[in-house]
Amino acid sequence: MRFHMRKNKLVILAAGTALLAAFICFPFSGQAAASIEEKPLAGITLSIDRYCESVLENLKEDAEQAKKEAGGEEASDDVAILSNISEKEKQEKKEREERIKLNLKYDKLGIANVDTYLNVRNRGSESAKIIGKMTKNTGCNIISVKKGWAKIESGKVKGYVKAEYLLQGEEAEKKALKVATLKAIVDTETLNVRYLPSIDSPIYDQISEDEYYTVEKEHLTKEFMQTYMAKHCSKKTVNSVDKESMYADLENWAMLSIDNEKVFISKDFVDLQYKLNRAVTVQEEKKKSSSSSSNRAAGIVSYAMQFLGNPYVWGGTSLTNGTDCSGFTMGIYSHFGYYLPRTSAAQAAATRSVSSSEVQVGDLFFYGSGSVSHVALYIGGGQIIHASNARDGIKISSAYYRQPLKIGRVM
Template identity: 35%
Template sequence: MRRIGKIATCCLIGTVAFAGRTIVTQAAEIPIAGMDVILDEFYQSDSDLTYIKEYLTSAAEFENIGIANVTNYVNIRRKPNEESKILGKLYSDSAATILAEKDGWYKVESGSVTGYIKAEFLTTGDEVKELAKKVGKRIATVNTTTLKVRENPDLESIVLTLVPIEEELSVRKELDGWVKVTIDADVIGYVSAEYVDLRTEFKEAESIEEEKARLEREEAERRAQEEANNRATYSNSSVSNSSSSNSSGYSNASSGNSSSSSSSSNYSGNSSLRSNIVNYATRFLGNPYVWGGTSLTNGADCSGFTQSVFRDNGVSIPRDSRSQAAGGSTISINNIQAGDLIFYSRNGVINHVAIYMGNGKVIHASSPETGIRITNYNYRQPVKAVRYIN
């Protein structure tokens, strides 16, 4: 139905907050002087009103955001000239909040760095909206006590899992009244848009000090991985030699359960091992998820991550999540401790595993969108807990 209306408009302005290593943009509705425009005798439908509101929101969300338009990185300097000291780097497709403009330079803030970037190296204005869809990460934060994730965008569709309040979900697509989200690599579903708050996150700048620390950390991780690989090679060689010299013909190719029980008994009561496993796992936070992978630096899937973390700490567990769930000792989720494994299922079949950290948190290789991350242990419904360290 078409109607005549008087529309008072307001400007929807994007506010920017800093969380971790990302720029976060959200839309806020704030009246602005000079924007109180009255459109008399303006014909429009209800859908037109929705479109106008959505357009203003999405456009204003990125109003003060600039995205690095470079092949590698652009320097952030203390003053607006090319001879000034370099404070940090804004890498390709990373974003900064624009604070001011002066003589062909933007004063920006990104991460822990505030300084100047030549204007020619930043994409701004209307172009940012489309670019943000490619380089930004859309996040949905649950704003209700327990949110149902459905197989299809329909209230009659089956529920795949339940997600607790404040859990952050990776957005794949936004529909009318629904948001398609990734829970894990093998659980993708739909949630009601009414019960999530949406925002866009971007990669941020890195200070010179942060870059140095990162490079040192990466080198330490590379050395640790190399040492772990050498230990594994030596261990496999020893087992092979022992097996070939065994006159009884005994084979070491035992089941996952037997191997796990042996490992558990070797580390009985070792609380420091639990701490070592959790601390070691967090060193790879943010690294990529790769299906079938076992590399903690270049990419692992959920069970490849847990297996590699345990292996590098001297504990042998099976390769896939179902075998890991079948091994070790089953424990009550209420009695879980740091270093235990917690499992999740779909349609009654185990399909995901995480390392329990303590205080209700788990670390796991979640999905290609999120990589290795930390979440609440009940970010989806856990179905089993297993202990490999008694």
């Protein structure tokens, strides 16, 4: 078949050449000659081109038919090449669309390839000061790589990490497509979070501007909400809204996960983007004290930071294999000889209250909607470490990512 294709192409070209020569050599009348001088063989060339294209198209169809009749055998190199190019273009287009959807704004992407966390230092040396941490699958922009150290930037952290623990290039991009999660970035000063997707629903909590929250479900449907309400909502909560009005407005709402609780926010006040986790800063307290309680608090924070990136397990108490929020704070303090009750509400009752102006490293922050349902350990610099949810595990957040119900002191 390949031979016949080439032979036919040669015949077409030969016929075209002969026809062109005949028109050139044939003596025309003056009027005809003038016409040719104005449009020198344009019509002839176009006719030949169209004829060639028509024949080639017929040959291509014949090749495809021959391939079918031969039971799938190769019919034409030309057809196969065209098919391969088409598939490659489709794949490249798909990858471009995925990158746009991910909104990964990195000139040179790097992803932390570790089980727990990767230390970010202020210079390329293992003896250098730790200024931040990148948990598993955290993304960064690689500025340069020299002598085994990568200079990176991620979130508000800019420093150096061991290059061997970073995925780079195509490997990093493939990983990003798998691990990036949809986040809601609040673009108003304070946003009400509700139990159901309706402004008539009771407020669960309020969240802060510029904070990132994991989106559990972007597109809500009537069927989904009916199942969700039957399983998770009290009659009082369900009766607080006009269900038909709520169903009609579902496209303007999304479901978030906050401290393992499923809640709803209006899309009008958030920016939804696919994001990789960012590095977090490790800030030292400005006020240093030589008191034994201060030293002990610093030790508690240092110990807690060892478990950054470990898994969240509801009802769990293992700092390495999985714990929930109260299991985490209980486990940290028990290591230093302090007993805390098992639940976050009981821990709140067992600690003495302090104001936000008096907060110290080692204090516990308690959160919830009306009653305490979550607890975190204050590590200084306006940050907490806590067992957040099954997706994020033990992580660092702003202490005011939501309004605390109480700040409690153990020591």
